[in-house]
Amino acid sequence: MNRKNQNKRREFLNNVCPTVALAFMGVTMLEACSSGGDDSDIGGGSNNGGGGNNSGGSNTGYTKNGNDITINLNHSNFSNLHSNGWFNLFQEKILLLKVSSTSYRAFTGSCPHQGTHTAWSYNGSSGEFVCGQHGNSYKTDCSTSGVGGVLKCYTTTLSGSSLKVTKS
Numbered sequence: 001m002n003r004k005n006q007n008k009r010r011e012f013l014n015n016v017c018p019t020v021a022l023a024f025m026g027v028t029m030l031e032a033c034s035s036g037g038d039d040s041d042i043g044g045g046s047n048n049g050g051g052g053n054n055s056g057g058s059n060t061g062y063t064k065n066g067n068d069i070t071i072n073l074n075h076s077n078f079s080n081l082h083s084n085g086w087f088n089l090f091q092e093k094i095l096l097l098k099v100s101s102t103s104y105r106a107f108t109g110s111c112p113h114q115g116t117h118t119a120w121s122y123n124g125s126s127g128e129f130v131c132g133q134h135g136n137s138y139k140t141d142c143s144t145s146g147v148g149g150v151l152k153c154y155t156t157t158l159s160g161s162s163l164k165v166t167k168s
């Protein structure tokens with residue numbers, strides 16, 4: 001291998017995710033590549049998601065206008081909100097809780113402890129969101145403090161099947 005190719009190979013190995021690099025060397029690992037420290041999708045299964053498009057376009061089931069996120073509750077991307085009673089719209093760092101068919105709550109998706117936003121699960125018996133990053137639990141009453149503070153509530157406005165969440 002000449003020097004130019006060696007440099008290219010070194011550059012490639014420096015820039016590529018370690019998992020991919022190991023795969024090239026014949027080592028397989030069951031781990032996803034990630035550039036950040038807090039965005040692993042753990043603890044919430046398929047409920048930590050909201051479609052594949054981060055832009056908030058119509059194919060995601062929600063639109064953005066400034067601080068307002070307007071969700072089409074009938075969109076298939078939000079079916080887990082109805083079946084499980086909660087949903088992590090992690091692209092917008094919003095946690096949604098279905099209190100009843102006419103009542104929804106929205107919270108910041110950033111954990112009050114250290115800001116992880118993709119590790120949420122919901123404990124229906126205690127009525128708490130649980131952050132899988134370090135296992136802390138947070139009440140959904142908008143006032144009870146957990147480790148690092150209160151899980152902040154956002155204002156919601158329901159109009160038919162349209163739920164507007166105003167981030168503040």
Ligand code: FES
Nearest residue numbers: 111113114131134
């Ligand atoms: S970041 Fe959520 S419990 Fe630590």
